[in-house]
Amino acid sequence: MMKLPVKCPSCDEQLRVSKLICSSCETEVLGKYSLPILMLLEVDEQEFVLQFLRNSGSLKEMANQMGKSYPTVRNKLDDLIVKLNVLQNEQ
Structure with missing residues (x-):
């Protein structure tokens, strides 16, 4: 699956959505x-967030499933929280 680009390949600025198309009736929306802020995360970070939600926020369960230590998973979550705060402040 191709990853949706979020940064301009020319100047590295954040891209914006300007056109949406309905695959059923071909209605187009321009603007x-x-x-969404979660789309600005890397694919592995998005997967981590989904896994976190599926596990009802249990880092212990995530650590077991990932085969990693609890502190490692906790640090990953802390890093994501910092990144999300930075991304939110940039918008």
């Missing part, structure tokens, strides 16, 4: 929209 300038920001990407």
Whole structure:
């Protein structure tokens, strides 16, 4: 699966959504929209967030499933929280 680009390949600025198309009736919506903040995360970070939600926020369970230590998983979550705060402040 191709990853949706979020940074401009020319100047590295954040991309915005400008066109949406219905695959059923071909209705088009034009405008300038920001990407949802979770889409600005790397694919592995998005998967981590999904796994966190599926495990009802249990880092202990995630650590068991991932075969990693609790502190490692906790640090990953802390890093994501910092990154999300930075991304939110940039919008």
